Amino acid sequence: MAKPRILHCITVYNGRDFVPAAINSALRLDRSDADIDVLVLDDASPEPGWSEELAVFCRTQGAKYYRSPRNLGIPRNVSLGMLAATRHSYDYVVISNSDVLYPSKLMSAMLEVAAQPGVGSVTAWSNNVSIYSLPNIDPNKYLKNQEVVDWLHASLNGFFGNAAMDIPAGISFCIMIPTKVVQDVGIMDPCFGRGYCEETDWSLRSLVAGYRVCLAPGTFVFHQGRGSNLEAGLVSMNATTVPANEAIIDLRYPQFRQQVDAFIYSGILARAHADALSCVMRDAVQQYGYILDVGWIARALDREEKNVRVCLSPDGYSNRAQVSFRGFRIDIPFDPSDAGGSIRKYFERDPTIINVFDRGLHADSLGGAFATEPKHVHVNYPVRI
Amino acid sequence: MNTLDLDAVSLEQALLDFEVANARVVDLTARLTTLSKELLQAKTELATIKLKGGAPVATAAFRALNIGDAAELAQLRDLISQLRSSRVIRVAKLFSVKLRRILA
Numbered sequence: 384m385a386k387p388r389i390l391h392c393i394t395v396y397n398g399r400d401f402v403p404a405a406i407n408s409a410l411r412l413d414r415s416d417a418d419i420d421v422l423v424l425d426d427a428s429p430e431p432g433w434s435e436e437l438a439v440f441c442r443t444q445g446a447k448y449y450r451s452p453r454n455l456g457i458p459r460n461v462s463l464g465m466l467a468a469t470r471h472s473y474d475y476v477v478i479s480n481s482d483v484l485y486p487s488k489l490m491s492a493m494l495e496v497a498a499q500p501g502v503g504s505v506t507a508w509s510n511n512v513s514i515y516s517l518p519n520i521d522p523n524k525y526l527k528n529q530e531v532v533d534w535l536h537a538s539l540n541g542f543f544g545n546a547a548m549d550i551p552a553g554i555s556f557c558i559m560i561p562t563k564v565v566q567d568v569g570i571m572d573p574c575f576g577r578g579y580c581e582e583t584d585w586s587l588r589s590l591v592a593g594y595r596v597c598l599a600p601g602t603f604v605f606h607q608g609r610g611s612n613l614e615a616g617l618v619s620m621n622a623t624t625v626p627a628n629e630a631i632i633d634l635r636y637p638q639f640r641q642q643v644d645a646f647i648y649s650g651i652l653a654r655a656h657a658d659a660l661s662c663v664m665r666d667a668v669q670q671y672g673y674i675l676d677v678g679w680i681a682r683a684l685d686r687e688e689k690n691v692r693v694c695l696s697p698d699g700y701s702n703r704a705q706v707s708f709r710g711f712r713i714d715i716p717f718d719p720s721d722a723g724g725s726i727r728k729y730f731e732r733d734p735t736i737i738n739v740f741d742r743g744l745h746a747d748s749l750g751g752a753f754a755t756e757p758k759h760v761h762v763n764y765p766v767r768i
Numbered sequence: 769m770n771t772l773d774l775d776a777v778s779l780e781q782a783l784l785d786f787e788v789a790n791a792r793v794v795d796l797t798a799r800l801t802t803l804s805k806e807l808l809q810a811k812t813e814l815a816t817i818k819l820k821g822g823a824p825v826a827t828a829a830f831r832a833l834n835i836g837d838a839a840e841l842a843q844l845r846d847l848i849s850q851l852r853s854s855r856v857i858r859v860a861k862l863f864s865v866k867l868r869r870i871l872a
Contacts, residue, residue: 422772438769447772455778459785466777573785574792 387474389419389490389559392464394457395437395481397430401607402437402481406446408529409485416491417475422467425450426460457578461555462570469562476565478582480556482607483509484529486536489602493559495545496599502547503564503594504586507557508539508659511606514643515550515598515652517659518711525688525710526605535603535663542662543601548655550598551643555582557604568592580628587636600655660713667691667708668730675726677749677757678740679767681705693726693734697743719745723752741765 391409395402402423409421423441427450428434434450441448449467451460461478468476475497477490489507496505506512510522519526526532568589575581586596632639646652667673673691676682681694691708695701695717704717704726718725722745727733737757739746749757851857852871861868 435769438771442771449770449772449774451778452775459781462781463774463778466781467772467774470777570781573789 386414387417387494388472389417389475389477389494390422390464390468390471390473391419391477391479391490392422392424392461392467393479393481394460394464395423395425395428396454396457397428397433398481399430399433399436403440405479405481405483405485406441406444408483408532409479410444410446411487412485412490413487414490416494419490420473421446422464423448424460424464426456427451427454429454456573456576458571458575458581459573461581462573465560465562465565465570469565473562475559475561477557477559478555479558480606483557484527484532484605485557486533486603488533488536488540489604492536492540492545492602493599496547496597496601497559497561499545499547499595499597501593501595502597503560503568503589503592504553504596505547505559506550506553506555506596506598507559507602507604508598508600509556509604509606511608512554512556512598514647515554517603517656520710520712522605522710523607527607528605531709532603532605538663538666539603539659540601541666542658543599546600547595547597548600548651550596551639551646552583552586553596553598555585556606556608558582564589564594568594574631575628577625578628579625580632583632583639584635587632587639600659657713660711661715663711664691664706664708664713664715665730668732672732672735673706673730674736674738675734675749675753675755676738676740677743677746678738679765681707682738682740693730695722695726695745697739697741697746699744699748721752722749727753741767 391412393402393405393409406421406423409419412419412421423437423446425434425437425448428437438448438450449463451463455463464478465476475494477493479485493505493507496502506515508515508517510517510519510526526535568585570585571581572584575584590596668691671690673693676692676694677697678694679696681692688707688709691706693715694705694707699719699722702717702719703714706713706715715729716725723733733753734755737749737753737755739749739757739759740761742761746757857867857871861871
């Protein structure tokens with residue numbers, strides 16, 4: 384059976400600092416389950432010399448390149464990708480921003496979700512994907528790394544597999560759409576001008592046409608966020624949307640905001656977040672081990688948080704322990720009367736290092752709970768006021 | 769420079785977008801004028817209701833605002849007719865030339 388053909392479109396507007404990394408990341412996508420062509424859609428970037436540089440870069444790296452003769456705006460540039468995919472007989476089109484890093488196995492995972500009955504679009508999971516974002520305190524610091532993205536994707540895919548989470552609307556930072564759905568639902572509406580909310584409109588149109596709008600929790604794509612839109616002056620530094628375009632959505636779909644609220648309050652997303660973080664932490668512990676810190680406040684001793692750190696309060700009364708890894712945070716249940724047993728139960732192994740930063744009941748009792756000898760790292764005065 | 773030529777696709781779609789945009793302008797203009805008329809009418813009705821509700825009953829302002837009310841006018845005419853036909857007025861007219869002139 385022939386492999387499905389995917390046209391992976393990366394929409395570009397300036398972005399000299401981050402676009403090459405995204406293209407390189409796309410070009411190293413694993414092609415064992417699909418034939419993938421990468422198309423860079425340069426929306427007439429005005430930065431002097433950038434388009435020429437990008438064209439050469441694409442040619443040498445093996446990506447297709449097209450520069451619009453004049454600026455189209457995001458919706459029409461995205462539509463161009465959708466039309467190109469349908470005209471050139473691709474099975475799927477992927478619409479993606481240019482401030483992203485993809486895991487190598489992304490397409491295999493996305494295809495498994497897209498192949499499920501009735502699925503009209505599949506949005507990848509990410510640190511920055513509107514309300515669905517996997518929370519991280521500083522993604523650009525901790526996650527902007529190809530190896531980290533590959534690892535996170537593998538971890539989440541191991542837990543969630545080909546699960547499809549039905550969501551109120553897709554996000555076109557990285558969305559896969561079967562071309563037959565494009566032919567049925569159509570392309571982006573140019574009334575959204577320079578962009579924002581066009582994919583919400585498209586998603587809701589696809590829902591009306593009877594298709595499912597899904598998120599693939601078994602994927603992870605790093606998304607810096609708002610890169611091109613800031614460049615274009617489409618949104619200001621502190622804004623996250625375009626009010627005029629939201630007004631169109633409110634006019635066309637008066638129930639949409641309530642549907643989003645209902646989705647949020649359903650608890651599906653919160654459960655997915657908790658499961659994802661728990662899975663990432665456990666996998667990281669199995670691979671790298673973990674450090675147990677006893678102190679009032681978690682210490683960021685390694686700036687990139689490459690190690691999993693479990694922070695226990697030294698007083699022995701808290702029934703939660705905070706776990707941190709690469710900007711992710713999760714509280715895990717903890718039994719103060721059985722420190723070693725409860726931590727061991729969660730991670731199924733002992734810590735590699737135990738640091739005692741602050742004195743307290745726990746600090747004194749830990750010696751016997753684990754085989755590892757606690758290392759006392761007291762400072763001149765307590766960290767917590 | 770381009771390694772994939774999408775000029776034809778882009779141009780074709782631009783022309784389609786242009787057609788849709790024109791149709792939308794016509795449609796929006798029609799809706800705008802209709803809604804403007806409705807808005808003007810609604811504003812007038814609202815102002816009238818506000819004025820009517822704001823003037824105390826039995827004041828000159830209230831009577832002036834309600835003078836155009838045909839039902840009230842008919843009611844007043846009926847009242848005058850009843851007064852004219854009352855026994856007191858008929859007896860009084862027998863003795864007062866002035867009253868006869870007024871009611872003539």
